[in-house]
Amino acid sequence: MVEPLKAVGQSIRRFDATSKVTGEALYPGDFNMDGQLWLKIRFSDRAHARIRSIDTSAAEALPGVVHVITAKDVPVNEYGLVTKDQPVLCGPGSTISDADVVRCYMDNVALVVAETEAIAAEAAKLIQIDYEDLPAVFDMEAAMLEGAPQLHEDKPNNIEIHYRIRKGDMAAGWAQADVVVEGEYSTGYQEHAYLQPEAGLSYIDEQGRVTVIVAGQWTHEDQYLIAHALNLPEDQVRVIYPAIGGAFGGREDMSVQIVLALATHYVRRPVKTIWSREDSIKYHHKRHPVTVQAKWGATREGKLVAMEARIVGDAGAYNYTSSKVLANANLMATGPYECENVHTDTYAVLTNNIPTGAFRGFGAPQACLAAEGLMNRLAEALNMDPVELRLRNSIREGSFLSVGTPLPPGVSMPQVIERGALESYWTHANGWQRQAVEQPENPALRRGIGFACGFKNVGYSFGAPEQSWATVELYGNTEIEHVVVRHGGADVGQGTHTVMVQMAADAVGVPIECVKFIGHDTAETMTAGSASASRLTFMSGNAICGAAAEALEAWRREERPAKATYRYRPPKTTPYDPMTGKSEPNFAYGYVAQAVEVEVDIETGFVRVLRVVSTNDVGKAVNPQQVQGQIEGAVIQALGYAVMEHLISVDGRIRNPYLSTYLIPTVLDIPIEVKSVVLEYADPIGPFGARGMAEMPFVPLAPAIAAAVKDATGVWIDDLPMIPDRVVKKLREQGVGVL
Numbered sequence: 001m002v003e004p005l006k007a008v009g010q011s012i013r014r015f016d017a018t019s020k021v022t023g024e025a026l027y028p029g030d031f032n033m034d035g036q037l038w039l040k041i042r043f044s045d046r047a048h049a050r051i052r053s054i055d056t057s058a059a060e061a062l063p064g065v066v067h068v069i070t071a072k073d074v075p076v077n078e079y080g081l082v083t084k085d086q087p088v089l090c091g092p093g094s095t096i097s098d099a100d101v102v103r104c105y106m107d108n109v110a111l112v113v114a115e116t117e118a119i120a121a122e123a124a125k126l127i128q129i130d131y132e133d134l135p136a137v138f139d140m141e142a143a144m145l146e147g148a149p150q151l152h153e154d155k156p157n158n159i160e161i162h163y164r165i166r167k168g169d170m171a172a173g174w175a176q177a178d179v180v181v182e183g184e185y186s187t188g189y190q191e192h193a194y195l196q197p198e199a200g201l202s203y204i205d206e207q208g209r210v211t212v213i214v215a216g217q218w219t220h221e222d223q224y225l226i227a228h229a230l231n232l233p234e235d236q237v238r239v240i241y242p243a244i245g246g247a248f249g250g251r252e253d254m255s256v257q258i259v260l261a262l263a264t265h266y267v268r269r270p271v272k273t274i275w276s277r278e279d280s281i282k283y284h285h286k287r288h289p290v291t292v293q294a295k296w297g298a299t300r301e302g303k304l305v306a307m308e309a310r311i312v313g314d315a316g317a318y319n320y321t322s323s324k325v326l327a328n329a330n331l332m333a334t335g336p337y338e339c340e341n342v343h344t345d346t347y348a349v350l351t352n353n354i355p356t357g358a359f360r361g362f363g364a365p366q367a368c369l370a371a372e373g374l375m376n377r378l379a380e381a382l383n384m385d386p387v388e389l390r391l392r393n394s395i396r397e398g399s400f401l402s403v404g405t406p407l408p409p410g411v412s413m414p415q416v417i418e419r420g421a422l423e424s425y426w427t428h429a430n431g432w433q434r435q436a437v438e439q440p441e442n443p444a445l446r447r448g449i450g451f452a453c454g455f456k457n458v459g460y461s462f463g464a465p466e467q468s469w470a471t472v473e474l475y476g477n478t479e480i481e482h483v484v485v486r487h488g489g490a491d492v493g494q495g496t497h498t499v500m501v502q503m504a505a506d507a508v509g510v511p512i513e514c515v516k517f518i519g520h521d522t523a524e525t526m527t528a529g530s531a532s533a534s535r536l537t538f539m540s541g542n543a544i545c546g547a548a549a550e551a552l553e554a555w556r557r558e559e560r561p562a563k564a565t566y567r568y569r570p571p572k573t574t575p576y577d578p579m580t581g582k583s584e585p586n587f588a589y590g591y592v593a594q595a596v597e598v599e600v601d602i603e604t605g606f607v608r609v610l611r612v613v614s615t616n617d618v619g620k621a622v623n624p625q626q627v628q629g630q631i632e633g634a635v636i637q638a639l640g641y642a643v644m645e646h647l648i649s650v651d652g653r654i655r656n657p658y659l660s661t662y663l664i665p666t667v668l669d670i671p672i673e674v675k676s677v678v679l680e681y682a683d684p685i686g687p688f689g690a691r692g693m694a695e696m697p698f699v700p701l702a703p704a705i706a707a708a709v710k711d712a713t714g715v716w717i718d719d720l721p722m723i724p725d726r727v728v729k730k731l732r733e734q735g736v737g738v739l
């Protein structure tokens with residue numbers, strides 16, 4: 001007999017809610033230890049240069065300075081999440097060839113450990129670095145040309161990666177097309193702007209382990225990269241996460257993890273560091289600026305018959321996750337649509353700019369801007385309702401993607417589009433009808449409505465190893481009295497630990513009060529993979545359900561306590577074929593559709609987003625309130641990306657590294673209404689039917705806003721961010737202006 005679910009599906013209050021509100025929750029910068037020292041990093045002063053020598057004598061002579069560390073002191077001087085292509089410290093005398101080259105302003109050159117933060121900061125400035133300047137390149141198209149400055153010897157023409165899709169017969173596709181639309185789209189950097197910049201405390205724990213308290217997205221990955229750089233066995237390194245103030249992909253790559261560990265490794269004392277907001281904006285990776293040139297063709301009936309795209313992303317000076325982000329962009333460039341003939345070329349290009357990497361959506365938002373932009377242009381060219389056109393082409397159960405393989409079962413894109421339309425501005429009687437927009441009296445204010453949809457993978461893609469461990473321990477005698485769940489997944493602020501406890505309670509069949517959660521410490525759990533790719537509910541739920549089933553069997557065998565550790569592995573995915581792109585990219589997806597209403601001030605170019613209706617298939621809302629929180633959070637973050645956030649980089653240097661000049665949404669910028677419509681079409685292999693959902697509501701917002709701006713003004717804006725000066729210029733160019 002199946003027990004009814006008691007915890008799953010309930011808006012259980014988050015366990016950390018009170019401590020976050022009262023301020024009792026401790027973030028990495030809140031920890032202190034007796035005898036602690038302070039760490040400051042000396043960053044590169046050049047975008048591209050070879051370091052001839054480093055003179056640390058003046059810094060070392062400063063009273064209060066305990067130790068100065070340079071490249072020659074790093075046991076294995078390399079790191080990187082996907083490719084170990086970045087020195088921990090740049091400079092001569094390293095174990096790794098070419099580590100004497102700085103390739104961007106965020107490269108680390110030296111570390112100062114001192115008695116106080118002020119002394120460490122002063123000493124860092126006293127370090128003399130002798131640079132031999134190298135030619136630099138900041139434009140991704142220029143970087144690919146013959147004769148451009150080369151960043152890495154093994155990456156000719158600075159091409160980090162090139163993906164191709166070659167499906168069908170393009171000539172035949174174009175021949176069938178009655179209508180062809182083309183566009184060129186560009187997106188900007190985006191800063192993660194999480195609460196509490198990078199910070200941490202390192203020390204030697206009671207078992208002699210180099211231990212780092214820090215905020216990240218995957219404790220075991222941090223542990224591995226620290227151990228690699230320090231040349232220590234992994235069990236001699238311990239990583240602990242306290243409260244984390246958001247991550248959004250920005251804490252996936254290393255920031256202070258390795259340098260703190262290195263400092264404690266040498267001085268054998270606790271070492272603390274806290275970055276300022278300015279440091280954080282200047283020295284951690286950003287969302288990729290991407291350009292997409294694309295051309296789509298359709299028949300008069302609105303059937304897509306040919307799609308072509310060239311996508312170029314600025315990786316900055318090192319790979320970070322660029323090779324994965326652009327893989328995803330390449331897949332998402334054709335939107336959630338079926339088409340027989342597809343041709344793409346996608347590049348991640350190395351430049352001397354700040355590295356770019358993971359950020360909520362992971363390449364999908366950039367590609368979606370172009371895909372949904374062209375879909376809306378096509379609707380206009382065909383004089384067809386954009387919802388109707390989407391439904392005629394939408395992927396559905398059994399559809400094949402551009403990569404020549406069927407989607408995993410559980411495709412709900414058509415249902416999500418329909419519901420998204422009906423819950424917003426559309427009706428369906430004799431075909432799809434959109435409501436008229438009521439215009440304000442002020443003739444300078446123009447309102448419009450736009451629609452876009454999208455999809456996003458859950459879990460790692462393209463053959464990347466994917467797994468998650470969980471342990472369930474059952475305590476009691478005749479009855480199960482309490483349950484301990486161990487899982488390594490990071491609660492970055494999304495509330496995943498509460499969700500894990502909910503799933504564990506129902507998997508074991510006990511009230512949630514009986515479940516205790518242990519995590520955020522490499523010494524206490526097995527690896528879980530990262531808090532990314534919208535994967536934690538899906539992966540941890542399956543792992544916890546597996547562990548619970550085995551623990552219950554042990555319980556029935558009368559083992560006390562009954563314990564089980566279980567590894568969940570989802571269906572395998574495969575990498576792109578290098579010539580055709582054929583692959584099985586993902587094992588699960590989440591689907592989203594969004595309608596927005598905007599008001600454009602045609603005098604100033606200011607775009608105000610009035611209403612957003614976000615319809616998301618989440619499979620099963622394990623905690624409905626948290627799902628709503630994720631939708632609202634993603635929508636506001638995407639709103640900032642689409643119309644406000646403008647990070648300016650000149651010759652590789654960020655010119656506005658402050659929240660006073662890099663504007664993110666605040667309470668006055670949010671729409672009057674964000675309506676979350678939550679659908680529950682179960683994923684066949686999701687725990688309790690759940691799909692991942694954290695990134696999906698970010699994906700189509702920008703193109704939905706662009707379509708609404710077009711509806712309001714008659715002008716397409718194809719470049720992000722749609723800030724007033726850019727919008728007003730476009731409006732004037734097309735004769736829309738002050739009355």
Ligand code: MOS
Nearest residue numbers: 249359360532533
């Ligand atoms: Mo996320 S962008 O998958 O860390």
